[in-house]
Amino acid sequence: MSPSKSPSKSPSGLRQRQTASPTPADKDSVSTPSQQAGSRSSKASRYLLVLVSLALSTTYFYLHYHAFSEPYGPDYALCSPNGAKIYTVDADNPKVQCIVVQNGYFVDAGSLGEVKQRWNSVAAVLDANATATSLPVRFIPAGAIIVPGITDSHTHTLEYGFTKVLPLEGTRTVRETVGRIRQYIDSKPDLLADKSKIVEGWGWDHTKWLETTWPSSADLESDPVVAGRPIILQSKDGHALWVSQNILTAMQPLPDEVEGGVIIRDESGQPTGVLLDNAQILANAHRPVPTYEQLQLRFNLTVQDAVAHGLTSVHDAGFDPVSLEFFRRYAEETTLPIRVYGMTHFNESSEYWGDRAQKIMGSSNGRLIARSVKIFADGALRTGGAALYEPYTDNPSTSGFMRIEPEVLKSIIPRFLKDGWQVNVHAIGDRANGLVLDAFEAALQHANVTALRPRLEHAQILAEKDMARFGALGVIASIQPTHATDDMWYAEERLGPERIKSLYAFRSILDHGGRITLGSDMPVEGVNPLAGFYAAITRLTEEGTSPHGPGGWFPEQRMSRMEALKGMTLDPAYASFSDDTLGSISIGKRADYVVFSQDIMTIATEKILQTQVLATVIDGGVVYGSI
Known part of the structure; x- marks a missing residue:
């Protein structure tokens, strides 16, 4: 299915094929x-x-x-x-x-x-x-090209800026990570002098440490400068919190279990300081609400990196009440420096609000839209929380877990669709994806599901029986190709040799009539959209390697270059109801475009990531570089 075209079309006499190169x-x-x-x-x-x-x-x-x-x-x-x-x-x-x-x-x-x-x-x-x-x-310079403005269709915009404040990514050991925290504290005299001030950070990734075990509150107490402080640290994928003993004590008494989450405990049953998925909510009461100025700093840090890499639009996959109010206020006070399509977070424990909440349909000169809802169905593959039909191969005691009951999904999804909301659901495991597709099917009797362009955010593991429903229902797969090149090194051990074939099956989704949009999930992955483009068409690491050799990991699942470019431009515009004004260089559309130093559509794949952004343009005006 092709997205609707701009109503503005050129008469036959005004748009002809190119007939000559310039003299x-x-x-x-x-x-x-x-x-x-x-x-x-x-x-x-x-x-x-x-x-x-x-x-x-x-x-x-x-x-x-x-x-x-x-x-x-x-x-x-x-x-x-x-x-x-x-x-x-x-x-x-x-x-x-x-x-x-x-x-x-x-x-x-x-x-x-x-x-x-x-x-x-x-x-x-x-x-x-x-x-x-x-x-x-x-x-433009010889050898350079122009493409439509690029959209990252799955980001956590303010959270990416947060990672720039206290960066924790890239460490190799838990000790090195604690060292980063100490350096940050040492660099802030007011924080160093006051042990009661909370320390927050984002980006630790235990799967990249030499010993891939969970960290603990005891690790934070091992450093004399870090010890004794209230510390809350978000994992890279956003599905785990690492907290200090100070926070653990304040959270007492802890429940034995948390529905849709896990409190990691030691052999004696004591909490270690790591909270997974819904269990993270237990720490929320101890996290200060960021000020408008703090959120402004985070947003500006994100925009700075985004436009430098050719992004003109981002789809923010999690407007909680604080971030929603921030963007609403920012848009009222001035024009956003980048287009933002927001998904308002649905809290599983909250009441239904789709019949009374107000959608934002294009404030800030059309740069802010918030007409969709984001629902979490399950956890993450990295943390073993993705909901599977069958148990994990490396941990047969569990099949992962749903963060929301299937009955609730079938209840709220039709209601949101009936009230005109686009419904975007985080679903990673095959069971989670299947249950969400069931809910979309159930909504057919209440709403035109295809017209409301529902999305599966991640859609990582898909059973064959569920593949065909993408095209039939008009469901959009919002995928992150760099997740594939990250996870390919451990995924088979976790899922087994057969089930692994249904993980990140990009080609299969397209062949079943599905539409794909590409994103990064930043800060889970980096901001550069060309990294996703490269991963989608090669299924290789940036160094050109994969578990299956230089031909790519399951190379039959690769996307073509044009499919990948469309997945970063026109398809995200369709997925945000903006394809009549954005997503392609077409007469009547807004002049968002990017000038790249090399022709990413024809050069050797190993050269793609060497490409530079010469200019990023929004509404015809240069926001990065020059033309």
Whole structure:
């Protein structure tokens, strides 16, 4: 199924195939209308040209430029000096040489000759005195390309910025991680002097330590500077908290069990200081609510990295009440520096709110939308919490767990859909994915499920019987390719040699009619979208390795380059109900685009990650680099 196209389409005479590459003369500025007039030998020919131009410009503007506030010439044209190197992701016009941007919108696309011819004529007619200036034409460097603005379809925006404050990722031992915490405390005189102040951080990953065992509160007490403080540290995947003894004591008495979560205990039954999934809620009362200024810092740190890597939009997979209010206030006070599509978190213990909560449909000049709900079905594969049909191969005592009861899923999902909410569900294990698909099917009698574009966030392990339901229901698979290249090293031990084939089965999802959007799950993975692009088409690590050799891990599940590019541009736009204004370089859409230093669609795969972002552009304006 193709996403709906922009209603603004070019007349057949205005969008032609590229017919010529630019000559050196093409690089000169377009001649002014007065110069054109001077070259004409008779009033009759001039009069005829004006009539033709008037008809051309009138048709052009009325069909395409209804959104523009000023009926005058374009802001600029941007072209490739060596042929059609602009990948539009527009099926009607897939590669062009030039684009024209006016007032933040794409208004034309074609060869350099076509653009010069069309826009000279328009400029001549619009100015009765024939004094309109020529169309400014700029060129990207030779070898560079342009693609539509890139979307990361699954992020934790403020949390990524949080990781930049006290970075814990990349350590090799628990001792090194504790050392990072000490360095942070030492660098903050007020924190060092006051042991009652809470220390928070994000990013530890015990699966990357030399001894892949869970950390403990005792590890935090081993350092004299760190010891005795209230400390709460989020794991890289967001599914575990590591807390100090100070916090553990404050949480007493702890329940024996937590539905949908785990309190890690030692052999004597004492809590060790690690809380999984829903058990993390036990520590929430001891976490201070961040101030607006703190959240602003985190957001700005995220945006800084995002635009530097070519991101123009992010889908935030977890607006809790604090972050929702932050973005609402930010959007009211100023224009967001990047587009944000937010998923409002549904707390399993809360009452249904879909019939009374207000959706945000496009504030901050269309840059903030929050019309979807995010539900957690199960835990994570990394922590053994993904809900499976059969027990884990490496731990037959468990099949993982659901964070929400199947009966609740079948109750609330139809209600949210009936009330017009897009429903996005975190589902990793095959059982969790199957149960969510059951709930979507049950909702068919209440709502047009396909029209509301439901999403499975992660969709990591899928039983064959569930694959076909993606296409039939119109469910979108929101996947993170770099998760595959991370997990491939331990996943078979966890799932066994047969079940592993249904993990990260990108090609199978597409072949069953599913639509895929690509994301990073940052801060679980890095911010660079090209890392996901590379992983999707190679299924290799950045070093070119995999458990199956240099050909890739289950290479039959690779995506094509065009599928991956579409998964970062047009498909995320569809998944956020924005495909009429974003996702492709098409006339009438907002001028979001990225200039890459290399042609990622043709160069050798080992060179893809060497590609630099030369410019990131939102609404026609450069937010990173230059053009």
